[in-house]
Amino acid sequence: MEFNILTNSSCCTPNTGCCEPKYPVAIIGAGPIGLAAAAHLKSYKLPFIILEKNEVAANVASWEHVQLFSPWEFNVDSAAKQLLENTGWTMPNKNTIPTGKELREDYLIPLSKLFKEQIHTNEEVIAITKLDTDKMKSTNRVNKPFLIFTKNGQATKTYKASAIIDATGTWGHSNPAVSHGVWLPNEHAASHKINYQIPNVSADSSRYANKRIGVVGGGHSAINSLLQLVELKGAYPQTEITWILRKKRVEDALGGGTSDELAARGELGLKMKQILSDKTIHVETPFYIQTILEKEEGLILKGTDKKIGPFDELIVNTGNRPDFSFHSELRYEVEPSTEAVSAIASLIDPNLHSCGSVPAHGEKELRQPETNFYIVGSKSYGRAPTFLMATGYEQVRSIVAFLAGDISAALDVKLTLPETGVCHTGIEGCCQ
Missing domain, CATH: 3.50.50.60 (FAD/NAD(P)-binding domain)
Structure with a gap:
């Protein structure tokens, strides 16, 4: 596999940051994980854009009446917390458990306002490819920018990006009621x-x-x-x-x-x-x-x-599945049964792991055959229900560190999660 870090680490200094890539990193999805990725990119002074199909945290808004299972300390990303506190924001009591509405209004919306120049709402990504290069072409592929096509009403827009972080999740792509899994x-x-x-x-x-x-x-x-x-x-x-x-x-x-x-x-x-x-x-x-x-x-x-x-x-309420329709011109791999990113499928298998026993994993495990393309968050877990937000926060922290040339930070993946004991029984949907 080829590696093409966005910045030359030799030009990174504590005072000046890193040399900027020619094109921004494109984050797809302005939910908790996408906004956390933006916070880490901002911390490394890397340029980025966020493309969101609806409004900020629209999926969270659809279940705003539901109380989360985890308290605030597991729901706030570290880089996002630092950026927000620099503006005078105060984190809610870490031991209280928010509703979806509180998560959105007290954390995600204030966070999104820090990226108002980078966020493009009502921009549905319909396809991603490489500039002048289809899926079959390998010559100089790694040096070509990503080409992203979006739809806003009847209008189609095009964006170029140096890297892609797909944080679109699985919400809104429900499994059917029928037991064989086929929509009829x-x-x-x-x-x-x-x-x-x-x-x-x-x-x-x-x-x-x-x-x-x-x-x-x-x-x-x-x-x-x-x-x-x-x-x-x-x-x-x-x-x-x-x-x-x-x-x-x-x-x-x-x-x-x-x-x-x-x-x-x-x-x-x-x-x-x-x-x-x-x-x-x-x-x-x-x-x-x-x-x-x-x-x-x-x-x-x-x-x-x-x-x-x-x-x-x-x-x-039979769970959700990932949508890979706009990946068709990219080289990506998912495990056949779970549809999780191949390298983490065994780590997040709900037959073996609970939400709290999933091992920490980051950029190394989430690499795709397409250099600088990453699937993160609940979408990286495919159909497996063992995802928690804190896991996604560590994923994007590691990926952004790698893109910035901070390899030691990218490899130093750490995660502290509550042990549930629930998913060990094979119960599906334990972490939805």
Whole structure:
């Protein structure tokens, strides 16, 4: 593999910084990991741009009513914290646990304002290639800049970059409800009655009150949705709730309880255990959905050997998958089963590791065959649910150090995470 560090380390000094590359580093995605990458690039005085499909932290805004599992100390990047504190910003109590709204308004939005000249919102990246060089061409490839095509409404723009950090994540690219993982026309046709996110039930009570609701999924996202519905049922007792899982036993979905070092996550499982004992909801497990049929009486779920329903609404929390559609002209590798970056697939395998036992990894493990192209954050984990933000922060710290020529810092990867004990049981969705 060729190595092409953006700066010549011999011209880097503490006082002047490093020699600037001809083109900026392009960060794709203005979420927590993308903004952390920007903070580290700014600290090294490397030029950069941020291309964001929507608005800053738009994905976080879609689950702003949900409380995170981890406290503030694991949710703030070190370089971002330093930059913000230089402006007079005060970090919230490190031991409190923020909601998505608090994370966005108290941290991500203030951080993004430090990069207002570099951020381009409503710029959806539709393709990345090399200048005058398609995927097949190798001659002088490493010295050609990246060419990025974006779409803003009907307009198409082009940007050049010396390196790419893809921090687009997986949110918004949901897995289907069906157990075989293939999006079928029947499910698409019924999508107006299906929510693939964690709904804000109290804000959208008319959609769910006194309705027959099916919740599909065995992770903590599904439990979060269920707990909101149970609260709604207290005010609207005719609401019928069915939890649909693929697990052999419902107990396998309840997590680590009091042994979970992320107490907020353990508490979800404990609450769910109490609700199950009260028989407040009906459980179907194991149930493998083969197809969804929209009938006059509601949605019918056809399984391997029976049908269940009808349902007025479905909430499908079955995880997310990465979108590689705009990588087609780049040379990149992902592991076939998890779709994680190949070199870290074994490190983040949820069958072997919990969210807190994933080993620290950085630039070396995230290198792609395409020099200076990196997939980071939850997208680097592919379909594996064992990602925590602190892991992504260390990824981009290491990558930016390498791009700046600070090789010792790039190789010195360190990470302190809470040990959950949850994912060791093979539970999917433990860290969503």
